[in-house]
Amino acid sequence: MTDTEKVIEIQVLRYRPEQETEPVLQSFKVPFTDDMSVLQGLQYIKDYLDGTVSFRWSCRMAICGSCGMMIDGKPKLSCKTFLREYYPAGLRIEALAHMPIERDLIVDAGDFITKLESIKPYIIPKEPRTLEQGEYLQTPQQRDMYEQFSSCINCMLCYAACPQYGLDKTFTGPGVLALMHRYNADSRDGASAERMDLGYAHEGFWGCTAVGYCSVVCPKGVDPANAINQNKMNSAINYFTRFVTPKGGTK
Amino acid sequence: MEVYKADVAIVGAGGGGLRAAIAVAEADPTLKIALISKVYPMRSHTVAAEGGAAGVTRPDDSLEYHFNDTVHGGDWLCEQDVVEYFVAHSHEEMVQMEHWGCPWSRKDDGHVNVRAFGGMKIERTWFAADKTGFHMLHTLFQTSIKYPSIKRFDEYFCSDLMVEDGRCQGVLAIQIATGEFTLIEAKAVIIATGGAGRVFRENTNGGIVTGDGMALAYRHGVPLRDMEFMQYHPTCMPGTGLLFTEACRGEGGFLLNKDGYRYLQDYGLGPAEPSPRNKAMELGPRDRLSQAFWHEKRKGRTVEGPHGAVVNLDLRHLGAAKLHERLPLICELAEEFLGVDPAHTPIPVLPAVHYTMGGILADGKTASSLPGLYSVGECSSVGIHGANRLGSNSLTELIVFGKVAGVEAAKFARSVSISNPAAIEKQAEAARTRALDVVTQSRGKERLAVLRTEMAQSMENGCGIYRLESDMQATCDKLRELRERYRNLKIDDHSKVYNTEWLLSIELGYLLEVAEAIVHSALNRKESRGSHQRLDGFEERDDVNYLKHSLAYYTGDGPPRIEYGDVKITKSTPGTRAYGAAGEEAEAAEREREGAGND
Numbered sequence: 001m002t003d004t005e006k007v008i009e010i011q012v013l014r015y016r017p018e019q020e021t022e023p024v025l026q027s028f029k030v031p032f033t034d035d036m037s038v039l040q041g042l043q044y045i046k047d048y049l050d051g052t053v054s055f056r057w058s059c060r061m062a063i064c065g066s067c068g069m070m071i072d073g074k075p076k077l078s079c080k081t082f083l084r085e086y087y088p089a090g091l092r093i094e095a096l097a098h099m100p101i102e103r104d105l106i107v108d109a110g111d112f113i114t115k116l117e118s119i120k121p122y123i124i125p126k127e128p129r130t131l132e133q134g135e136y137l138q139t140p141q142q143r144d145m146y147e148q149f150s151s152c153i154n155c156m157l158c159y160a161a162c163p164q165y166g167l168d169k170t171f172t173g174p175g176v177l178a179l180m181h182r183y184n185a186d187s188r189d190g191a192s193a194e195r196m197d198l199g200y201a202h203e204g205f206w207g208c209t210a211v212g213y214c215s216v217v218c219p220k221g222v223d224p225a226n227a228i229n230q231n232k233m234n235s236a237i238n239y240f241t242r243f244v245t246p247k248g249g250t251k
Numbered sequence: 252m253e254v255y256k257a258d259v260a261i262v263g264a265g266g267g268g269l270r271a272a273i274a275v276a277e278a279d280p281t282l283k284i285a286l287i288s289k290v291y292p293m294r295s296h297t298v299a300a301e302g303g304a305a306g307v308t309r310p311d312d313s314l315e316y317h318f319n320d321t322v323h324g325g326d327w328l329c330e331q332d333v334v335e336y337f338v339a340h341s342h343e344e345m346v347q348m349e350h351w352g353c354p355w356s357r358k359d360d361g362h363v364n365v366r367a368f369g370g371m372k373i374e375r376t377w378f379a380a381d382k383t384g385f386h387m388l389h390t391l392f393q394t395s396i397k398y399p400s401i402k403r404f405d406e407y408f409c410s411d412l413m414v415e416d417g418r419c420q421g422v423l424a425i426q427i428a429t430g431e432f433t434l435i436e437a438k439a440v441i442i443a444t445g446g447a448g449r450v451f452r453e454n455t456n457g458g459i460v461t462g463d464g465m466a467l468a469y470r471h472g473v474p475l476r477d478m479e480f481m482q483y484h485p486t487c488m489p490g491t492g493l494l495f496t497e498a499c500r501g502e503g504g505f506l507l508n509k510d511g512y513r514y515l516q517d518y519g520l521g522p523a524e525p526s527p528r529n530k531a532m533e534l535g536p537r538d539r540l541s542q543a544f545w546h547e548k549r550k551g552r553t554v555e556g557p558h559g560a561v562v563n564l565d566l567r568h569l570g571a572a573k574l575h576e577r578l579p580l581i582c583e584l585a586e587e588f589l590g591v592d593p594a595h596t597p598i599p600v601l602p603a604v605h606y607t608m609g610g611i612l613a614d615g616k617t618a619s620s621l622p623g624l625y626s627v628g629e630c631s632s633v634g635i636h637g638a639n640r641l642g643s644n645s646l647t648e649l650i651v652f653g654k655v656a657g658v659e660a661a662k663f664a665r666s667v668s669i670s671n672p673a674a675i676e677k678q679a680e681a682a683r684t685r686a687l688d689v690v691t692q693s694r695g696k697e698r699l700a701v702l703r704t705e706m707a708q709s710m711e712n713g714c715g716i717y718r719l720e721s722d723m724q725a726t727c728d729k730l731r732e733l734r735e736r737y738r739n740l741k742i743d744d745h746s747k748v749y750n751t752e753w754l755l756s757i758e759l760g761y762l763l764e765v766a767e768a769i770v771h772s773a774l775n776r777k778e779s780r781g782s783h784q785r786l787d788g789f790e791e792r793d794d795v796n797y798l799k800h801s802l803a804y805y806t807g808d809g810p811p812r813i814e815y816g817d818v819k820i821t822k823s824t825p826g827t828r829a830y831g832a833a834g835e836e837a838e839a840a841e842r843e844r845e846g847a848g849n850d
Binding site: 016017018019035046047048050051052054055056057058059060061062063064065066080102103104106109113116117120121122123125129131134135136137138139140142143146147150151153154179183186188189 | 290291293294295296298299343346347349350351352354355356357358359360361362363382385386389393394396397405428457458459490491493494557580583584587588698699700742743744746747748749750751752
């Protein structure tokens with residue numbers, strides 16, 4: 001039997017609000033080769049079996065963050081998950097957990113985007129600088145303090161993995177907290193106190209119950225759990241120093 | 252129909268669109284900006300750019316060097332006054348990105364580091380490991396959140412431009428989540444929708460790179476300039492076409508044929524030295540490297556793989572530590588998609604379509620021939636790439652000309668008012684019907700994916716690395732046929748919520764028209780220049796007849812009309828384009844000539 005003759009069963013969770021009252025599984029038989037991704041399997045379905053199956057995708061190389069979905073119950077990027085790993089048993093694909101399904105595999109990203117926008121995810125300079133003065137100096141070691149946390153592709157897999165977010169949608173959540181830490185930890189930035197005002201709130205860092213599954217599913221090694229832990233530590237120190245210094249310890 | 256009244260509408264929220272939006276907001280915070288994108292901004296294809304962004308930085312570098320590299324690299328089809336502006340403003344825009352938080356890679360002393368890139372005489376490419384586009388895009392997106400005057404329309408698909416009283420006065424967009432239409436009135440419109448690489452079969456581009464803005468401007472009479480110049484990137488993944496950045500070679504990687512031989516030395520790029528010299532061998536320009544692959548394949552010196560002929564990109568001598576510091580994404584791609592650890596095994600690569608050098612005709616200030624319409628980035632032909640773009644010039648283009656587009660559009664928007672809202676609304680209704688017709692009037696039997704696949708294969712056959720009249724003519728004929736069959740689509744999906752099949756159908760319409768502009772421009776250019784290489788009696792560059800820009804005009808159902816426009820020469824008269832040792836000789840001769848002229 002040659003490679004091209006292999007066929008795999010893909011079950012796709014369908015939900016079309018104009019047609020279905022609740023999600024239902026639909027099964028497709030897809031011929032595949034060993035180098036085909038789950039995304040390519042879905043593209044085959046859409047192109048040749050059923051044009052109504054809907055999902056987001058673009059770059060195909062795990063950098064645009066569009067194609068997150070639950071694959072056999074685990075949040076993954078479909079472009080870098082391979083069909084061969086599920087052969088011969090087949091696989092089940094569903095929309096990302098913990099977010100409302102808009103249609104089929106497409107979830108409503110609105111809550112994530114609103115949270116991202118709310119944490120001032122931009123440099124608020126410690127010392128303003130003109131273009132004529134050139135770049136801020138930042139050593140490779142200083143860059144290393146935040147680089148990992150700047151690698152988040154906003155794919156939302158960590159939100160689908162986070163049990164706390166599943167229970168409580170007011171929780172800021174792993175990806176956005178990692179992004180907040182990214183700016184707080186940047187040597188050019190001077191606004192961590194301003195951001196930490198949000199971090200102190202229930203929905204901020206302390207909302208995390210330290211399960212750590214966010215970091216396990218992260219496809220880019222961002223490690224949001226680590227970002228949250230570091231900030232719990234800072235926040236605890238700050239909480240303490242608030243009482244012993246007159247202006248609080250946030251500076 | 253919902254109507255939103257903006258001052259400036261920007262279609263596309265990748266690097267160019269975001270930079271333009273910020274420029275408008277900074278130029279005049281009272282202007283209302285509508286930033287429209289068919290995907291969330293951070294999904295835009297800028298995200299996939301890897302290697303870096305050029306800007307003269309080192310003391311031993313100069314604007315003149317960057318200018319010369321760019322103009323020679325473009326085989327003298329660049330607008331030289333625009334290139335002068337570009338090189339002069341690159342560095343400050345890179346610094347601006349730094350101030351906004353872009354995590355540029357650094358030297359030990361804290362200054363930004365630069366790396367070597369193909370066709371560049373001096374190291375001047377700023378980089379953030381090998382995820383430069385990703386970091387620039389996220390930096391711009393996150394910075395844009397600071398500006399309250401930027402109203403984003405995320406996941407709104409632009410289906411037409413509103414042109415009234417001879418100027419562009421808005422866009423019609425579909426809210427993808429609901430299928431409802433919104434008319435966005437605007438006194439100025441900037442198109443920043445990226446390239447059209449998806450017209451080709453094997454390409455590095457994301458699924459969204461479908462030439463939307465090019466097709467929209469083209470349909471409204473703005474010519475597409477120099478569309479025949481499509482860039483093949485020499486080092487891409489077999490099967491998928493995914494990109495392995497030129498920075499692999501900038502950091503010292505080799506290209507080897509099946510005998511382990513650095514074959515580029517046989518194609519005027521040598522001599523082969525242990526570490527690549529700037530503008531030689533592996534650091535030659537992309538057109539020459541892709542052409543060398545084609546010849547190696549013909550000579551039977553490539554390796555046969557499951558997806559056809561490949562050569563090897565050898566990074567082993569760089570060592571695991573350097574690879575993980577400088578090229579982490581490349582390591583990840585090689586390991587996860589090919590099962591190859593580049594520290595121990597060479598990566599199989601082949602050329603794939605990467606970049607659309609041509610685009611919407613724009614003057615040096617990004618204005619098109621239609622008043623009120625501007626363009627920036629890959630969709631635009633502002634004139635800096637000529638017949639072959641140098642790697643790391645396009646990310647810089649986004650921010651240099653994104654700013655220009657924003658400033659110019661803001662200025663224009665302040666100088667005019669919406670002339671006839673009732674007429675514009677009527678137009679929008681008609682455009683809405685046309686967009687809906689793609690689904691409601693499709694009672695045929697043609698499958699979307701079949702047409703798309705046939706188009707992409709035909710483009711590869713006719714407009715590949717080397718071109719023949721008969722093949723190009725066959726592609727022209729095929730595209731006529733496909734445009735005819737496109738009227739006869741069979742669409743499965745008739746719903747409104749996230750009807751992606753509907754949007755793919757509209758995109759296919761864009762792709763087919765842009766494809767026609769490409770192949771007809773190619774067929775008409777009877778010479779070889781940069782990425783346009785012919786093997787049918789027109790193997791040489793012909794400056795007498797073709798030191799001209801191609802201009803493809805839309806003619807409705809017929810093929811495009813091809814006209815020609817002048818090329819702006821300011822200080823570099825067309826000369827010999829050479830690399831490696833031959834390039835150094837040519838440069839010395841040129842210096843001597845210029846020296847003699849100054850006496």
